Amino acid sequence: MNEISGARPLPSATPSVRAAASAADMAVKLLQPLEGLLAAGETAKAEVVALKESAQSFQLLLRLTLDNGRQTTLEASSPRPLAQGTALAVTALSDTRLLLALQGGGDKPLTQLDLEQLPVGTLLQGKVVASQQIAQAKAEQAVYRVVVNLLNTSLAGSKLSLETPLALPVGSLLTAQVQGSQALNFLPLSGRLDQLELGQQLAAQQNRQGSLEGLFKGLQGMSGKAGLPEGLQAGIDKLLAAFPEARQLTDPKGLAQSMENSGLFLETKLLHGQTGNLPQDLKANLLRLVAQMLPNLPASSPLAVSNASGALAQALPAFVRNALGALGQPNARQQALSFPLPSKLLQSMEGEADLETLLRLAAAAISRLQTHQLSSLAQTQTMPDGTLVTTWQLELPMRNQQELVPLQVKLQREDSPKAEKKEQKETLWKVELAFDLAPLGPLQVQAQLLRGSLSSQLWAERVGTAQLIGEELETLRERLVAAGLTVGELACRQGVPPQGPRTQLEQRWVDETA
Structure with missing residues (x-):
């Protein structure tokens, strides 16, 4: 924790500035x-x-x-x-x-923050303009008084005086989160993505992504096709065989395994050397499939390889810091943060699907998975009241008889801050599901679980489906009670949930052991 303080003035980091300027x-x-x-x-x-x-x-x-x-x-x-x-x-x-x-002598550095102007959880970005070590006893930790020029929020251009054990060099850039009127928490670059870069990448992936349904149909159309290279045929069969049956997702262990293999955690697995279960990972298998398709594109179309490679390069993440490109595309970013991700089918070529079409569909599917990953990062944050919100958003393919159906899942865990030392933190779980299952049609489920009490709303686009679910709500309540839950409101509505930047999700129960 770094304290905001102004106990001792610091010499200016640029003393020549005042001498050169006329009053x-x-x-x-x-x-x-x-x-x-x-x-x-x-x-x-x-x-x-x-x-x-x-x-x-x-x-x-x-x-x-x-x-x-x-x-x-x-x-x-x-x-x-x-x-x-x-x-x-x-x-x-x-x-x-x-x-x-x-400004005579420059503005006096701030020694505390107005929490109405900058609530707890606000991210501050600044540049160190002065730093001085404070004298301390031999056994004490070194403390530095630092002056930071703020670069964002309504206080941009103002200076802030800090006391910190970190030896921050003059000219260094930093990001800190407001913890109180006189307390900041520095966020190391290694532990975060620049918010502007994250928004830019989120908008870019959203524009490139395509629904998984198109890829599933393309894979099923290509499977068993005469003349398909043996290695590519094996890759397609392996990818299709990894998709679980819908009933497997009703079992906690089956659900946990499917979530682990959804592609959401691929980079984390690679970072920690956990490569044992990569053969079942959806994103890893899609990347392998793309790598197998590239050498097999028709040699008569030399531009096809170039275009396909470009499409793959666009689909893969490029987390390169570039503050000058921070304008982004706000509409695309907002769409990417909405749930569920909209259905977006790429225009298919006339006639049977070929390798180039399948490559485009696979690249779009990779972008869709990455949109879920980036959206999870963007929605993991500390709220102004100190509540820590952790978000996991993913998409699970599942088999429904002969159909392959993508199930969109969004999990949120909200950990409230302790009001007093004796009080325990409360954890609120939220879940949202979205899928299109024949013959029911598009469905969305929202639920929340707090202290063993569950409330849930279901939304069906078809009138008949809404009526059918409404008739079965009492049976659902009985099964939830039998599972040891206290059940509050259960309701089914015809239509779709309201969308908005601050829509609260009232979501379905999730087994924490899954």
């Missing part, structure tokens, strides 16, 4: 209009990012921070130089002129 206010001419960023008379904070000398003036690059935390850069022509890093207060005189005023 007088001055007006500068913008090289491009404000276009509504600031109205005449409005003020904002700014920092000199770069300085370039021209024939009879100086060209400044200013980083402007608005009251809502938004940042942008402006170019201006100045009669006098201002050193890089100079902090300014700017006032709009017109759409093309600004009045610059030096």
Whole structure:
């Protein structure tokens, strides 16, 4: 835990800045209009990012921070130089002129946070601008006082004074989570994905993903096809044989095994050297299938290999930090965070499926599994009240007679913070299921389990199915009670659950031992 404190002032990390700047206010001419960023008379904070000398003036690059935390850069022509890093207060005189005023001595670093402005759980990003070791006794741990320039939230541009046992070098970037008005928790880069990069990857995978139904039909169509390479035929048969029967998912052990082999944990297994059960992993088998198909594409179509390789490369994750590409695609990202993922069938070629079509379907299926993985990461977070939400989202193929049906599953565990030392943490389990099972049609199940008490809602798109389920709810209640649960509301509605960015999931019971 790192404390926010301002007990002792620190020397400036850039002492030359103040000496180079004049104390007088001055007006500068913008090289491009404000276009509504600031109205005449409005003020904002700014920092000199770069300085370039021209024939009879100086060209400044200013980083402007608005009251809502938004940042942008402006170019201006100045009669006098201002050193890089100079902090300014700017006032709009017109759409093309600004009045610059030096912030005398710079803003005093904050020594505590307003939790109404930055609730517990908020992620702060900043840059270390000063660091100094505090004197301590021989047996004590070294403590450093650090000044951080905040880069996000409504406090962007402000400075924060911290005391921490970490020797953070000047210029280093950090991310911290608000734990209290005077407490932060640093998040190491090795233990997290940059949130902007995660959102960008989530949007990209969502745009490339395709429903598993299309792949299942393509695999069944290709299986046993004359002229298919022996190794590829074996790969298809192995993939299809790994899909469990629907009844196996009603058994805790069978469900646990299917979830483990869903592809959600593939990278974790590889990281820890757990390769023993990879032959049953859905994502690993899809990657093997793609690798087997690439050499067998028709030689008469040299572009096919190039295009297919490109499609595979796009399907695979590329977690490369690139803050400049953080604009992303918000609509695609929001769709990827919704549950269930929408059905998205790729346009198939006319006639029988060929290897190129199957390759496209397999790459889209890999992207779909990765969309589930990224969505799980994006929805695992600490809420403002301190509740830790852990999310697992995945898709399980299952056999229903001759059909192959994908079952979408979303698990959430909510661990509430302790109010007092004597109180135990409460754990709320939530589950959501979505599947299309003949002859019932599309179904969604939502449930939640808290202290052994279960409540659940079922949604059926077909009127007849909703009526049928409604007639069987009492039987379901009796079976749940026999399993040792206290059962609250059980209901079935016709239609689909309401969707929204803050929709609460009231989901089906999950056996924690599964």
